Amino acid sequence: MIMIKRLHKSVGVYIDMGNQFLKNISPEWMWKSGHYSGSSLRIGIPRMFFYYIYPDLWETFFGELGMEPVVSRPSTRKTVEKASQISETEHCLPNKLFDAHLAEVVGKVDMVFVPRVLSTIKNHLSCPKFGPLPDAARADIARGTEVLSIDIDENKRPLSKTLLLLGKKLNIQKSKTLSAIKSAFIAMESANKKMVLLNKKKGKPRFLLVGHPYVIHDNFIAGPILSKLESMGVEVELISFADDTPAKSYILWSTANKIYHKLNTLSSEDYDGVIQLTVFNCGCDSMMIDTYRQLVKDKNVPYMYLMVDEHLAQSGIDTRVEAFIDSLRWRG
Amino acid sequence: MNNSCYLGIDVGSISTNCVIITPEGEVLFEIYKRGEGNPIKSVQQCLAQLTEKLPDRFSIKGVCTTGSGRILAGAVVGADVIKNEISAHARAAIQLYPAVRTICEIGGQDSKVTILRDGAIVDFSMNLVCAAGTGSFLDSQARRLNITIEELSSRAMMSENPTNIAGRCTVFAESDMIHKQQLGHEQKDITMGLCNALVRNYLSNVCNGKEIKPPIVFQGGVSANKGICRAFKDALQCDIIIPPYNMVMGAYGAAIIASTSCIEKTKFRGKEVSAHHIITKGFECGDCPNYCEIIEVLDEDELIGRTGGRCGKWEGRTEPREALKGTGPRGSVMEHQTCRQVGNVPDLIQIGVSKKYRLSDK
Numbered sequence: 084m085i086m087i088k089r090l091h092k093s094v095g096v097y098i099d100m101g102n103q104f105l106k107n108i109s110p111e112w113m114w115k116s117g118h119y120s121g122s123s124l125r126i127g128i129p130r131m132f133f134y135y136i137y138p139d140l141w142e143t144f145f146g147e148l149g150m151e152p153v154v155s156r157p158s159t160r161k162t163v164e165k166a167s168q169i170s171e172t173e174h175c176l177p178n179k180l181f182d183a184h185l186a187e188v189v190g191k192v193d194m195v196f197v198p199r200v201l202s203t204i205k206n207h208l209s210c211p212k213f214g215p216l217p218d219a220a221r222a223d224i225a226r227g228t229e230v231l232s233i234d235i236d237e238n239k240r241p242l243s244k245t246l247l248l249l250g251k252k253l254n255i256q257k258s259k260t261l262s263a264i265k266s267a268f269i270a271m272e273s274a275n276k277k278m279v280l281l282n283k284k285k286g287k288p289r290f291l292l293v294g295h296p297y298v299i300h301d302n303f304i305a306g307p308i309l310s311k312l313e314s315m316g317v318e319v320e321l322i323s324f325a326d327d328t329p330a331k332s333y334i335l336w337s338t339a340n341k342i343y344h345k346l347n348t349l350s351s352e353d354y355d356g357v358i359q360l361t362v363f364n365c366g367c368d369s370m371m372i373d374t375y376r377q378l379v380k381d382k383n384v385p386y387m388y389l390m391v392d393e394h395l396a397q398s399g400i401d402t403r404v405e406a407f408i409d410s411l412r413w414r415g
Numbered sequence: 416m417n418n419s420c421y422l423g424i425d426v427g428s429i430s431t432n433c434v435i436i437t438p439e440g441e442v443l444f445e446i447y448k449r450g451e452g453n454p455i456k457s458v459q460q461c462l463a464q465l466t467e468k469l470p471d472r473f474s475i476k477g478v479c480t481t482g483s484g485r486i487l488a489g490a491v492v493g494a495d496v497i498k499n500e501i502s503a504h505a506r507a508a509i510q511l512y513p514a515v516r517t518i519c520e521i522g523g524q525d526s527k528v529t530i531l532r533d534g535a536i537v538d539f540s541m542n543l544v545c546a547a548g549t550g551s552f553l554d555s556q557a558r559r560l561n562i563t564i565e566e567l568s569s570r571a572m573m574s575e576n577p578t579n580i581a582g583r584c585t586v587f588a589e590s591d592m593i594h595k596q597q598l599g600h601e602q603k604d605i606t607m608g609l610c611n612a613l614v615r616n617y618l619s620n621v622c623n624g625k626e627i628k629p630p631i632v633f634q635g636g637v638s639a640n641k642g643i644c645r646a647f648k649d650a651l652q653c654d655i656i657i658p659p660y661n662m663v664m665g666a667y668g669a670a671i672i673a674s675t676s677c678i679e680k681t682k683f684r685g686k687e688v689s690a691h692h693i694i695t696k697g698f699e700c701g702d703c704p705n706y707c708e709i710i711e712v713l714d715e716d717e718l719i720g721r722t723g724g725r726c727g728k729w730e731g732r733t734e735p736r737e738a739l740k741g742t743g744p745r746g747s748v749m750e751h752q753t754c755r756q757v758g759n760v761p762d763l764i765q766i767g768v769s770k771k772y773r774l775s776d777k
Contacts, residue, residue, distance in 0.1 A: 160707075311727065363543070385537070385538075392543070406499045407539075409502040410536035413535040
């Protein structure tokens with residue numbers, strides 16, 4: 084994979100061969116490091132996509148390596164306003180938000196981290212939108228800032244190997260990287276456990292919320308729906324993507340496969356309803372929604388999908404959620 | 416004789432409707448009022464009309480508001496129940512037709528389909544971000560043709576050979592319609608073509624994947640349009656029922672919900688509210704990075720309610736602002752923070768790497 088990269092303003096064009104090591108790159112970088120005074124290297128992590136796919140992994144990993152990870156703030160109305168100014172109109176909402184999150188950390192950090200997520204489960208694929216993210220960042224929003232990138236491709240090598248390579252890329256001792264990987268994996272595991280349940284109290288009804296991890300955990304997209312459900316006293320379980328063994332199915336998309344598997348093994352005793360959260364122009368979801376609907380219908384569990392776009396009013400969400408819960412009460 | 420009655424108010428995007436029923440569910444009278452974009456004023460005018468029409472011996476024992484402006488209206492009149500419009504419309508349809516299996520409802524900005532089986536909602540769907548399959552589509556096309564919406568309805572009924580018009584988007588429909596006008600199509604055929612386009616759009620967008628089974632009840636403001644009813648019959652190949660209070664079904668349903676929710680003492684602020692000077696005041700919450708716009712509803716100087724906010728901590732509360740402010744956002748959005756967020760980080764002064772992690776040549 085060859086791409087052209089411009090390093091700082093004066094250095095000119097440099098060809099990055101995918102996993103090229105940073106130590107080879109820039110004399111300017113070296114020169115700058117000599118003038119350095121004070122604390123450790125700051126690395127910026129946009130709070131989108133891979134941040135939610137690997138929760139707590141990156142902060143812990145970079146933190147253990149002695150860097151200072153800096154994460155953008157949860158998405159808000161302001162993030163969306165920013166996104167609409169700087170991002171491509173044809174992108175899906177999470178991708179727009181990603182751009183805004185990236186813009187938020189750029190200028191506050193020495194280096195931003197944007198991995199190329201190609202596959203998160205072996206023999207499965209991620210959304211093709213993840214592929215060009217590092218290049219797009221270099222070309223546009225993070226222009227002039229170092230973009231640290233690595234290919235995350237489970238078909239080629241497992242995540243631990245990828246992280247090891249990342250450590251090597253940053254010129255860090257192997258033993259230190261290994262211990263960082265260990266604690267990062269522990270942190271991810273515990274974060275994954277925390278991410279599943281919203282309301283701890285045992286009550287009825289109990290809902291399952293499904294969707295891409297970066298959709299159901301985003302403050303702007305899912306926040307109003309989650310707080311609405313919470314204020315109505317509903318117990319909500321968010322679908323977990325932690326379990327790493329994919330079930331055999333014909334679906335190649337990693338998130339869609341997990342949702343499919345979850346809905347396929349759903350029991351009407353466990354859940355009183357399923358809410359699917361999707362964003363307006365998600366191609367993967369538009370392919371899968373009818374399949375999901377049919378799966379859940381066969382199990383005789385009520386199903387509703389909520390489509391969120393950047394200008395969806397809160398009242399529209401409230402109406403749908405209230406009516407959905409009303410309809411469950413009428414069923415008895 | 417029982418002199419109690421129940422009030423249902425439906426504040427929609429285009430119209431504000433009121434219905435008063437007796438405890439037995441009989442409609443005493445109905446008001447349909449096209450609003451001028453000021454929901455508070457519309458509600459007050461409805462209440463004023465109500466004062467004129469309602470004999471003094473009747474007393475209102477319960478109020479329920481519905482529609483997209485339900486929270487604001489609820490604060491203004493003092494509602495006992497605030498209900499979403501899908502449930503309200505379904506309640507009304509079931510009251511009149513217990514066997515109903517599909518409710519099609521097209522309003523000014525919203526269109527919905529509700530699927531019922533054995534008197535319970537099993538599925539529903541609402542139009543998404545676009546208002547193409549709703550009444551506002553017809554409104555704008557009628558304006559374009561320079562006729563009123565009532566004329567559009569009556570002309571469409573005269574059509575024998577409806578023109579085919581692209582209805583996916585109002586913009587496309589408009590250019591297609593102009594093209595058809597230039598070709599010399601008759602206006603009655605074009606109007607019927609518009610009705611067909613709206614119904615086609617509604618069926619493919621809103622009713623996508625739903626089992627539309629008779630008996631079908633068609634209600635909402637657009638159901639008054641004969642052309643649309645005809646287009647529905649043609650498209651679905653079956654008879655559709657237009658209920659007697661088709662324009663005000665939401666308010667009727669709300670009134671029924673009020674009458675059946677066992678209200679002991681109503682919070683209704685009285686018909687005099689119509690003469691009060693009610694204003695709204697906005698402020699930015701600022702308790703979290705969302706910076707929600709909160710609207711306070713004030714009757715003279717008395718705070719009677721609040722709307723807005725994504726977390727719901729302000730909704731309907733009348734405590735002083737200071738008591739609620741600074742308590743942080745309500746609800747728990749996923750937060751697991753192990754490092755600094757960008758907000759706490761000072762701007763970067765010098766780019767660099769510490770010696771420890773210097774990217775050396777070795």
